[in-house]
Amino acid sequence: MMDPYDHVDVWLNAVQDLLGFYSEAVVTNFYDTLMRAEASAQILSFLSDAEMTHLKACQVRYLTRILSPGLSQEQHMSMAREVGLHHTWVGLPADVLAQSFQVYRAVLEDAIYSDLTNSATLQSIIMERLSNDLSWQLMAYTETENERANTLEHIRQIISATINREDIIRETLQRIVKVPGIAGVEIISVGEKYGLHCELGFGHTWCATNPKNLLLQAWLDEKPIHINSIQSYRQFWCMSVF
Numbered sequence: 001m002m003d004p005y006d007h008v009d010v011w012l013n014a015v016q017d018l019l020g021f022y023s024e025a026v027v028t029n030f031y032d033t034l035m036r037a038e039a040s041a042q043i044l045s046f047l048s049d050a051e052m053t054h055l056k057a058c059q060v061r062y063l064t065r066i067l068s069p070g071l072s073q074e075q076h077m078s079m080a081r082e083v084g085l086h087h088t089w090v091g092l093p094a095d096v097l098a099q100s101f102q103v104y105r106a107v108l109e110d111a112i113y114s115d116l117t118n119s120a121t122l123q124s125i126i127m128e129r130l131s132n133d134l135s136w137q138l139m140a141y142t143e144t145e146n147e148r149a150n151t152l153e154h155i156r157q158i159i160s161a162t163i164n165r166e167d168i169i170r171e172t173l174q175r176i177v178k179v180p181g182i183a184g185v186e187i188i189s190v191g192e193k194y195g196l197h198c199e200l201g202f203g204h205t206w207c208a209t210n211p212k213n214l215l216l217q218a219w220l221d222e223k224p225i226h227i228n229s230i231q232s233y234r235q236f237w238c239m240s241v242f
Contacts, residue, residue, distance in 0.1 A: 002121060004128035005073040011122045012069040015112070019064055022111045027059045030100075030107045037103075039096045063108075066129055073132075080133045084140030089181040094141045101134045144180065151179050169200055177202040190219055 002008070031052070034040040047055065062083070066076060087097055105127065116122055154175050162168045173185045186201030194216055198205070218225045 002124060002128075004125045004132070005071065005076070008125050009069040011119075011125055012067060014119075015067065015116070015122060015126070016069075018112050018115055019067055023060045023063050024056075026107050026111045027056050027063065029111070030059070030104050031056060033103050033107065034100060037099070039093070040100060043090070043092060043096070066133055067126060076129065076132060077136050080136035081140045081143075083133075084137030085144065085180060087137065088141055088144045094138060097137060097141075098134065101130065105130055147179055151175060166200075173200060173202050188215060190216070 031044065035044060044052070062079075065071065065079065084097075108126070108130070113123060155172050158171045158175065159168060162171060169187050173187065176182055176185045182203070184201065184203030184205035186205040187199045189197050189199055191197055196216060214225050
């Protein structure tokens with residue numbers, strides 16, 4: 001079997017014009033197909049039109065990059081693991097990711113394989129790189145789950161070994177903020193007249209002062225806040241901080 005990264009320039013150079021011509025159509029078809037599947041549509045529906053346009057543009061660049069002649073295996077692995085981490089952070093289930101890749105491969109095959117007549121070697125290189133991309137992304141999922149499990153175990157140890165409340169809060173937050181994908185953590189208490197007070201925080205956090213904001217509502221409802229839209233997150237951030 002040919003190494004998809006070693007001495008493949010002659011093959012991948014031949015497909016660059018095709019990718020440039022078809023990549024945008026491939027990506028558009030890919031996301032249109034995903035929007036017809038309930039699991040993936042539920043996640044994609046959180047994006048605004050502008051965010052979806054940005055996502056498609058990034059996907060076009062990524063497709064072009066992973067099929068570029070000069071990409072090494074190490075570079076591809078690093079890229080794919082980074083993308084996999086981002087997918088875990090937005091809550092994309094691993095099975096949905098795997099299903100999406102099957103759609104992606106099918107769409108790509110439909111788009112360009114008719115122009116790759118008698119080029120089984122090139123087709124093999126493309127499929128090998130796509131398969132590697134999925135494997136490395138799923139590797140990032142496993143690493144993330146292991147990190148979260150280790151964090152929970154560490155927090156249990158902190159709680160069982162520490163008596164002082166302030167020390168428990170500090171050590172717990174310091175451990176959580178080290179988890180990849182966590183931008184910031186804080187403890188907020190509710191005082192008289194439902195005033196919110198930030199007791200302690202690490203990383204990028206916001207200390208709420210508006211008694212009508214979402215943090216207070218979460219406390220009253222005894223439910224966590226889920227902000228699945230980047231646009232909504234920005235609005236929430238501005239409301240809470242400025």
